[in-house]
Amino acid sequence: MLTIDQLHARVEEKEILRGISLTVNPGEVHAIMGPNGSGKSTLASILAGKSDYEVTSGSVTLDGEDLLELDPEERAAAGVFLAFQYPVEIPGVSNTYFLRSALNAVRKARGEAELTHNEFMAHIKSKIKLLELDNSLLSRAVNEGFSGGEKKRNEIFQMAVLEPKFAVLDETDSGLDIDALRIVADGVNALRSEDRGFLVITHYQRLLNYIVPDFVHVLVEGRIVKSGGKELALELEEKGYGWIEEELAAKA
Amino acid sequence: MTEATLSMNSFETVFQTVRALLGATGADLSVRDAAWSRFCAVGLPTTRDEEFKYLPLNRLYETVYGAPHGATVSREQVAATGLTTPAGFTLAFLNAEPAPELSMACSLPRGVVVTTLSQAREEMPELVEKYLSTVATFDGKLGSTNDARFVDLNDALWQDGAFVYVPAGVVVEDPIQIVYVTTANLGPIMTQPRTLVVMEQGALARVAECFVGLEGQAFVNPLTEVVLGSRANLEHLRFQDETLESVHIGNIFVHQEADSVYSSINTQFGGDTGRVDLNVFLNGEHTETWLDGVVVGAGEQTLENHTRIDHAKPNCNSFEVYKNVLKDKASGSFNGKIFVYEDAQKTDAKQTNQGMLLSPTATFNTKPQLEIFADDVKCTHGATVGQLREDALFYLRARGIPKDQAQALLVYAFAAEVIEKVKVDSLREMMTEKVRAKLS
Numbered sequence: 126m127l128t129i130d131q132l133h134a135r136v137e138e139k140e141i142l143r144g145i146s147l148t149v150n151p152g153e154v155h156a157i158m159g160p161n162g163s164g165k166s167t168l169a170s171i172l173a174g175k176s177d178y179e180v181t182s183g184s185v186t187l188d189g190e191d192l193l194e195l196d197p198e199e200r201a202a203a204g205v206f207l208a209f210q211y212p213v214e215i216p217g218v219s220n221t222y223f224l225r226s227a228l229n230a231v232r233k234a235r236g237e238a239e240l241t242h243n244e245f246m247a248h249i250k251s252k253i254k255l256l257e258l259d260n261s262l263l264s265r266a267v268n269e270g271f272s273g274g275e276k277k278r279n280e281i282f283q284m285a286v287l288e289p290k291f292a293v294l295d296e297t298d299s300g301l302d303i304d305a306l307r308i309v310a311d312g313v314n315a316l317r318s319e320d321r322g323f324l325v326i327t328h329y330q331r332l333l334n335y336i337v338p339d340f341v342h343v344l345v346e347g348r349i350v351k352s353g354g355k356e357l358a359l360e361l362e363e364k365g366y367g368w369i370e371e372e373l374a375a376k377a
Numbered sequence: 378m379t380e381a382t383l384s385m386n387s388f389e390t391v392f393q394t395v396r397a398l399l400g401a402t403g404a405d406l407s408v409r410d411a412a413w414s415r416f417c418a419v420g421l422p423t424t425r426d427e428e429f430k431y432l433p434l435n436r437l438y439e440t441v442y443g444a445p446h447g448a449t450v451s452r453e454q455v456a457a458t459g460l461t462t463p464a465g466f467t468l469a470f471l472n473a474e475p476a477p478e479l480s481m482a483c484s485l486p487r488g489v490v491v492t493t494l495s496q497a498r499e500e501m502p503e504l505v506e507k508y509l510s511t512v513a514t515f516d517g518k519l520g521s522t523n524d525a526r527f528v529d530l531n532d533a534l535w536q537d538g539a540f541v542y543v544p545a546g547v548v549v550e551d552p553i554q555i556v557y558v559t560t561a562n563l564g565p566i567m568t569q570p571r572t573l574v575v576m577e578q579g580a581l582a583r584v585a586e587c588f589v590g591l592e593g594q595a596f597v598n599p600l601t602e603v604v605l606g607s608r609a610n611l612e613h614l615r616f617q618d619e620t621l622e623s624v625h626i627g628n629i630f631v632h633q634e635a636d637s638v639y640s641s642i643n644t645q646f647g648g649d650t651g652r653v654d655l656n657v658f659l660n661g662e663h664t665e666t667w668l669d670g671v672v673v674g675a676g677e678q679t680l681e682n683h684t685r686i687d688h689a690k691p692n693c694n695s696f697e698v699y700k701n702v703l704k705d706k707a708s709g710s711f712n713g714k715i716f717v718y719e720d721a722q723k724t725d726a727k728q729t730n731q732g733m734l735l736s737p738t739a740t741f742n743t744k745p746q747l748e749i750f751a752d753d754v755k756c757t758h759g760a761t762v763g764q765l766r767e768d769a770l771f772y773l774r775a776r777g778i779p780k781d782q783a784q785a786l787l788v789y790a791f792a793a794e795v796i797e798k799v800k801v802d803s804l805r806e807m808m809t810e811k812v813r814a815k816l817s
């Protein structure tokens with residue numbers, strides 16, 4: 126489904142991604158772990174189409190379609206979703222209005238009919254329960270005045286509403302207490318399906334107890350330096366990122 | 378001949394035409410002649426005049442405007458501009474002449490009058506003369522004086538307009554809409570709409586003044602006077618949507634007695650050049666004044682707002698929020714004067730003014746001007762100029778909302794604080810739609 130091939134990217138003069146290759150097949154959950162500043166969010170942002178980064182070489186395709194050629198909204202319509210590490214506050218725009226505009230825009234781009242008000246409300250009410258969010262959130266402005274945990278849950282709620290084909294979760298676990306973490310994980314697990322792929326970015330292993338990945342990749346300084354099964358996450362947790370760095374140094 | 382004299386000649390021609398028409402009706406011309414000579418003494422302003430620094434009036438110099446002429450326009454043509462007509466009383470004018478074919482009468486509470494000034498002057502002359510031209514003046518007011526030349530011009534040239542009267546204690550539930558439609562389909566014209574709103578003590582009403590241009594180059598120079606008796610409450614919506622070849626220079630004067638509430642929502646969308654001066658004089662204690670505004674400028678429009686609040690009495694509150702959205706090469710400006718008189722202790726005045734520039738070629742100037750002569754007062758002002766937030770734009774687009782729509786949504790969000798104060802649903806939706814349409 127998603128194929129990243131030898132992706133190099135930089136911001137201003139600084140090279141951040143230095144040749145990332147990764148394939149996520151339908152139904153798979155891949156975790157990306159790595160120290161701060163290793164380029165995890167950069168990768169996530171490039172997948173979603175943020176224009177601050179310059180892709181210098183390499184390619185990204187989703188079901189064979191060149192993602193890098195598409196505008197962010199076209200990527201969303203193609204089924205890409207990014208749960209932001211830092212969700213943006215948008216005063217003056219209500220969550221309901223925002224979600225409705227998003228869902229209808231995506232449906233329209235896919236050639237599907239827009240939902241009626243009642244259909245839409247029924248759809249979001251079922252999803253809001255899933256994330257154990259309060260209905261009052263719908264009339265509030267997007268992320269405005271939300272607690273850290275509410276913002277993260279709101280990201281997963283949006284994902285549940287938009288039902289993407291491929292989702293990237295960028296440190297959705299950071300700043301969550303254990304209850305919120307479980308709710309978020311349940312929300313993600315409920316969406317796991319044979320035809321949907323996930324890229325779960327995290328700094329800590331903890332989340333992966335709840336969202337059990339099929340593969341774990343370690344990102345250091347813009348490169349995937351190690352890949353393995355879910356046990357790699359445990360190993361990392363135990364030995365720390367220093368272990369990988371030492372291993373790399375020994376090899377060099 | 379220079380442009381300036383050429384232009385003044387065309388004003389002179391219009392004055393003589395109007396004067397002859399008024400003379401034929403037996404009107405008292407001395408007031409007109411006095412106003413005309415005050416206008417002529419200063420003439421048209423240039424950007425060297427402090428009050429017109431950011432408002433190039435080239436069009437007024439270069440265009441030969443004729444006196445307004447009759448025209449035929451259908452309701453559909455007016456509706457096609459996007460103007461909505463809420464349920465309630467609509468009094469319409471076409472090229473400043475009464476237009477019953479565009480009006481919509483409905484029953485009003487006992488004693489309430491909504492009619493043309495010409496008719497009101499015949500039927501209730503004492504009431505009209507008691508207030509007409511008495512509010513629109515800077516005489517006796519403190520501080521650096523404003524520029525009154527366009528007020529004088531209207532005083533000299535106006536022919537008809539709207540009169541709204543709400544007697545003491547009467548509540549008018551439905552909005553009263555006053556529409557000034559201008560069409561310069563036979564060449565450039567100048568019009569001088571005139572409105573007088575009188576609310577006796579404890580009266581409550583909503584008045585929407587809408588200025589809509591259909592075609593051609595017009596110079597629209599309206600003057601509105603509002604009198605609020607004690608405890609009166611007026612919600613005053615103003616909607617400026619002239620043609621993009623027109624010049625609109627509007628003056629509003631408001632006089633508030635004790636415990637009255639004046640809420641203005643002043644919006645400008647149209648006109649090549651648009652300016653609104655809103656002057657509020659607080660003549661009693663414990664009044665509330667809400668001045669909110671939205672400007673959306675695109676292309677090469679120049680749109681400005683000048684507000685002035687005279688806090689002449691103690692214990693009055695005024696709150697001001699103006700939002701300016703400018704794209705392309707549009708330029709906007711805001712000048713907010715607040716005068717706090719020596720007596721006006723415990724004044725609470727808050728002024729906020731924000732500009733959002735959607736392109737690097739758009740410009741915005743802002744000038745708060747507080748002159749405070751009392752010591753125990755709370756006066757704050759804040760101005761910001763910014764761009765559309767890139768992070769918010771990306772967030773919306775990443776959720777599938779196309780760029781244009783995302784931009785419009787963010788701009789709307791910026792202006793929403795003001796637009797959402799419009800309580801009449803259909804008028805609020807009209808504003809929202811105008812914002813959207815202008816930005817896409």
Ligand SMILES: Nc1ncnc2c1ncn2[C@@H]1O[C@H](COP(=O)(O)OP(=O)(O)O)[C@@H](O)[C@H]1O
Pocket residue numbers: 136139141159160161162163164165166167168177
């Ligand atoms: N927009 C940007 N401008 C400048 N430097 C950036 C920008 N985005 C990321 N970087 C730099 O790129 C590196 C990787 O950042 P990031 O992708 O956020 O890492 P991670 O998410 O793994 O913590 C960091 O050194 C960061 O400072």
Ligand SMILES: [Mg+2]
Pocket residue numbers: 165166167210295296
């Ligand atoms: Mg990050």
